[in-house]
Amino acid sequence: MTMLEDSPAQSTGSTAQDSSTETKPRPKARRPFRWVLRGVVLAIIGWATGVALAIAIRGGSPTDEIVVIVAYVFALIGWLAGVGGIEAFGRQWIGKKPQVNTDPSWGRYFGFSIDHKVIGIQYGVTLIAVLLIGGLAAMIMRIELASPGVGVVDLDDFNKIVSMHGILMVAVAVAGVLGAFGNYVVPIQVGAQDMAFPRINALAFWLLPPVAVGLLGAPLLGSFNAGWTAYAPLSVVNESGQILFNMAIITFGLVSILGAINIIVTVITMRAKGLTWGRLPIFTWAAFSTSLLAFTVTQFFAGALVLVTMDRVVGTSFFAPEVGTSLLYQHIFWFYSHPAVYIMVIPGFGVILELTTTFARKPLFAYKAVVAAFLGIVGLSVVVWAHHMFTSGMADFLHGPFMILTEAISIPTGIIFLSMIGTLWQGALWFRTPLVMAFGWLFNFLIGGITGIFLADIATDIHLHDTYFVVAHFHYTIVGGAIFALLAASFYWFPKITGRMYNEKLGTLFAIWVTVAFNLTFIPLFWAGMNGMNRRIGDYPDAYAGANRFASFAALILGASFLLFVWNMLYSAIRGPKAGPNPWNARTLEWLISSPPPTHNFVKEPVVVGAPYDYGVEGSVHAYFKDPDPAAPPEPTTEDVSAEVQDEALAESQEEVS
Amino acid sequence: MTTEAAPLDTSHDATHEEWHQDTSFQPRANVLGLWLFIISEVFLFSAFLAARFYTTGTDRPDDLNQNLALAVTIVLLISSVSAYLAETSIKFNNRRGFIISLGITLLMGMIFMGGVTFELREAALHFPPETPYGSSYFMLIGLHAFHVVTGLIALLIVFVLGVRGFFGSTNSWGVEGAVKYWHFVDLAWVFIYPTLYLL
Ligand code: HEM
Ligand SMILES: [Cu+2]
Numbered sequence: 001m002t003m004l005e006d007s008p009a010q011s012t013g014s015t016a017q018d019s020s021t022e023t024k025p026r027p028k029a030r031r032p033f034r035w036v037l038r039g040v041v042l043a044i045i046g047w048a049t050g051v052a053l054a055i056a057i058r059g060g061s062p063t064d065e066i067v068v069i070v071a072y073v074f075a076l077i078g079w080l081a082g083v084g085g086i087e088a089f090g091r092q093w094i095g096k097k098p099q100v101n102t103d104p105s106w107g108r109y110f111g112f113s114i115d116h117k118v119i120g121i122q123y124g125v126t127l128i129a130v131l132l133i134g135g136l137a138a139m140i141m142r143i144e145l146a147s148p149g150v151g152v153v154d155l156d157d158f159n160k161i162v163s164m165h166g167i168l169m170v171a172v173a174v175a176g177v178l179g180a181f182g183n184y185v186v187p188i189q190v191g192a193q194d195m196a197f198p199r200i201n202a203l204a205f206w207l208l209p210p211v212a213v214g215l216l217g218a219p220l221l222g223s224f225n226a227g228w229t230a231y232a233p234l235s236v237v238n239e240s241g242q243i244l245f246n247m248a249i250i251t252f253g254l255v256s257i258l259g260a261i262n263i264i265v266t267v268i269t270m271r272a273k274g275l276t277w278g279r280l281p282i283f284t285w286a287a288f289s290t291s292l293l294a295f296t297v298t299q300f301f302a303g304a305l306v307l308v309t310m311d312r313v314v315g316t317s318f319f320a321p322e323v324g325t326s327l328l329y330q331h332i333f334w335f336y337s338h339p340a341v342y343i344m345v346i347p348g349f350g351v352i353l354e355l356t357t358t359f360a361r362k363p364l365f366a367y368k369a370v371v372a373a374f375l376g377i378v379g380l381s382v383v384v385w386a387h388h389m390f391t392s393g394m395a396d397f398l399h400g401p402f403m404i405l406t407e408a409i410s411i412p413t414g415i416i417f418l419s420m421i422g423t424l425w426q427g428a429l430w431f432r433t434p435l436v437m438a439f440g441w442l443f444n445f446l447i448g449g450i451t452g453i454f455l456a457d458i459a460t461d462i463h464l465h466d467t468y469f470v471v472a473h474f475h476y477t478i479v480g481g482a483i484f485a486l487l488a489a490s491f492y493w494f495p496k497i498t499g500r501m502y503n504e505k506l507g508t509l510f511a512i513w514v515t516v517a518f519n520l521t522f523i524p525l526f527w528a529g530m531n532g533m534n535r536r537i538g539d540y541p542d543a544y545a546g547a548n549r550f551a552s553f554a555a556l557i558l559g560a561s562f563l564l565f566v567w568n569m570l571y572s573a574i575r576g577p578k579a580g581p582n583p584w585n586a587r588t589l590e591w592l593i594s595s596p597p598p599t600h601n602f603v604k605e606p607v608v609v610g611a612p613y614d615y616g617v618e619g620s621v622h623a624y625f626k627d628p629d630p631a632a633p634p635e636p637t638t639e640d641v642s643a644e645v646q647d648e649a650l651a652e653s654q655e656e657v658s
Numbered sequence: 659m660t661t662e663a664a665p666l667d668t669s670h671d672a673t674h675e676e677w678h679q680d681t682s683f684q685p686r687a688n689v690l691g692l693w694l695f696i697i698s699e700v701f702l703f704s705a706f707l708a709a710r711f712y713t714t715g716t717d718r719p720d721d722l723n724q725n726l727a728l729a730v731t732i733v734l735l736i737s738s739v740s741a742y743l744a745e746t747s748i749k750f751n752n753r754r755g756f757i758i759s760l761g762i763t764l765l766m767g768m769i770f771m772g773g774v775t776f777e778l779r780e781a782a783l784h785f786p787p788e789t790p791y792g793s794s795y796f797m798l799i800g801l802h803a804f805h806v807v808t809g810l811i812a813l814l815i816v817f818v819l820g821v822r823g824f825f826g827s828t829n830s831w832g833v834e835g836a837v838k839y840w841h842f843v844d845l846a847w848v849f850i851y852p853t854l855y856l857l
Contacts (some may be wrong), residue, residue, distance in 0.1 A: 192679060264694060265687045297701065302702065306797075316787040316788070317790065318793050324793065326711055328712050581756075628677075
């Protein structure tokens, strides 16, 4: 069924691995939660120490902002030490050998594991949970907005819920594909046995739970109501929950930066023999390009929030209306947050192109142009930030250049579109859930991109700024572009990660359901925005009632679709039929090893000899595994299995469950 | 196997046939990783420098303590030289030179921090954080001081390990990393000092 069986790529090692997982009893977890527990205990001790220390020096109460900051830092250190930092780093600082968690049971997901596959799953599961929590906030908002007037939540609470929803979702979009699949897939695609800095990789993940706790705990201090953008001067004068927001997001910045550096170094220094830059799988290119952005500009968000924090607790006056200027905040913030939208979406491009070529059974169209487009976006995206500030009162002469530069980004983005369409063109399309999701993605992102032009155009933006048109635009780009890619990736790599196949019928049903419901929810909001409905307000004039009622109804249907997704993932991970090493008959390295991969990914050394996506090209091989025995040089074999054959094979394996 | 934390698998046992990626990439990876981290930090500093110019242009008050600033600047520059000597010493396996140079670096760093703390207290009287220049001043000095302190902690760990006999010509990455970071802290000051005191 797969190319593995008749190619030298089929190493005895991987089959052995496959069968051994069936016979070997699963190892039992022994006290799996003790590391997390120790982390929590040390975090609480750290918090108490911080509070005591700060109060001893400065006086005040535990809810004073300076005390909260000190306590947060101490708690963070306690947490990191507790979950495994003591063994993984601390020991080294006193000259001993570091230790890490190598629990073979499911308990490893709750410890300081340095296996990039474990870390990828940790990211994935954590962020999907955050996505669902953010989704609940969205449901509450849509219920409030279902009719004019103040209903289930009052206007002040509404602002807090919007802000919470916004920042949680932004975090998922920024870290979702890169954290989960960047970690899981990139090292395998480059033929490495792990990341370049496995311990720092683990550290970055374990910084994530404090981010979630900080954000979700902010309501204890009055929550934050300045939006995910945390614009000053509101963020300087609102309730103390803003401080937790600031600390959590600065921590989150660290997660991004450490993760990005790890990916860059891994791709540069650890590629397998023969894996030249021109043979790098497109998803790896995407993760690499994104990381170039993430490891640099992220500091600007942190910087902006540090300034806000200083204004709040040190008494500086960067954003105080009399002395400073809130435009400063917007410049620094958007210098990160515009590139951030590409940090969200470039990995999505990678996922979608990766699976388009696999399911179209054709080489990726214009591979080199796509790589150039990725890098072009990286370059351009740092010089367009002020298109978010056309109505903010910045100097007039800046408007024109920022408009033109912004519109120039459509060129590389267009190339990626053309590549996808060119790959689909006359392909032997094999309709599986990932491809169906990819079609949904194509449609959504097209609308997102086209509506962006109206926002980049100064004349139209002056009317559309801060209306629901913007809301609809960025949901089409972020949900349509990044979250849809995250979902598509979840289906695409599900068999690799779990070793089992998800339920295809339910998967396709979900893909169609989520695409339709998403469009029904957000299309009416374009209309509302064009007619002047303001964003971030829990109430609106009666004129918009119809569109909003419709959108709210559709949003509930959209929310419900995720139950289906979660069910399919959970059930299939436990009960799904065995998937085998390469159910998609794909060619990148991760599909040439068993599912799930062995601990160190490769039992034999991978050697890359050709392009990754030469589907249907006679005699083409991407990679083979070198035999330890040098006497047997491998021979390239033909790989041209038609889509229909695989379809049948898959249908068979599907039947076994039902 | 149990859930006990196990030693990090750095050396590979040759008892089984499995392929193990050779670890020759690691030194390169370490250096590259550190450089990327430093570039990332450069962005943070440039955000803050940009904020200074954006809010107050090149204004500065007349009552800055120029002499003290010049003195701590010289101290910090000397510490970079001694840090460099420490690194070269250990690469040539000169332990004594290594310990002494590193000790000087630490001392200089602490003198710098002392000077800066003194300056901050003075500054709070002349141009408190509420004033436009004061905002930039406290922000930049504070950010830099934070980096000096982390740098000093790193150097201190290296120093203690060095005294206990760690490091040698073949095992000097710890020293190299801490020293590179210290150079960066120095370099940042080379931009901050003129921005606050000279322009
Ligand atoms: C052709 C490409 C694009 C263009 C020309 C474009 C243009 C714009 C412009 C001018 C705005 C500011 C509107 C305003 O506030 O008045 C905007 C907002 C936004 N865009 Fe885009 N955009 C594009 C693609 C994207 C992508 C790919 C994403 C995300 C993955 C994205 C996410 C956002 C977000 C989050 C906002 C709103 C931020 C906020 O105010 O909260 N955009 N877009
Ligand atoms: Cu933008």
